[in-house]
Amino acid sequence: MTENKTFTIIKPTAVKNNYIGPILAKINEANFKIIALKYLKMTEEQAKAFYKVHEERGFYSELVNYMSSGPVVVAILEKDNAVEEYRNFIGATNPADAKEGSIRKLFGDSLQANAVHGSDSNENAEIEGNFFFSLTERF
Numbered sequence: 759m760t761e762n763k764t765f766t767i768i769k770p771t772a773v774k775n776n777y778i779g780p781i782l783a784k785i786n787e788a789n790f791k792i793i794a795l796k797y798l799k800m801t802e803e804q805a806k807a808f809y810k811v812h813e814e815r816g817f818y819s820e821l822v823n824y825m826s827s828g829p830v831v832v833a834i835l836e837k838d839n840a841v842e843e844y845r846n847f848i849g850a851t852n853p854a855d856a857k858e859g860s861i862r863k864l865f866g867d868s869l870q871a872n873a874v875h876g877s878d879s880n881e882n883a884e885i886e887g888n889f890f891f892s893l894t895e896r897f
């Protein structure tokens with residue numbers, strides 16, 4: 759993946775609240791192109807592996823339990839300067855601090871249930887996209 763791609767997850771609470779459609783619609787409106795998309799439920803092992811970068815953090819086991827608690831939507835998105843553009847579009851990690859109109863402000867409930875994940879660097883966008891998608895699953 760290059761600097762025009764990022765990776766996102768629509769998290770379990772947002773899926774449960776029927777926000778898949780509204781969030782994907784906003785992603786389209788903001789001119790991110792969806793080049794890969796899946797609906798799936800992570801096993802605990804998969805969530806542990808995906809969030810391994812956070813394994814020393816106090817919230818790691820809580821995060822792993824939450825992210826494997828229900829189905830999610832994972833996607834690779836394309837746009838110029840995708841990582842920064844998408845992070846700006848979704849807002850601050852904690853929905854309470856996210857700007858008005860941002861995805862986390864509109865659809866997030868808490869720091870943990872903050873509606874979506876967005877990659878924090880080009881390197882992580884590539885690693886995270888590769889975790890869920892093979893080359894033949896991107897268009």
Ligand code: CMP
Pocket residue numbers: 812817820821851869870871872874875876
């Ligand atoms: P995400 O972008 O998926 O990356 C890691 C996630 O951990 C983050 O979104 C938050 O939902 C969650 N997180 C970050 N800090 C905390 C915290 N202090 N307590 C619980 N969850 C957290």
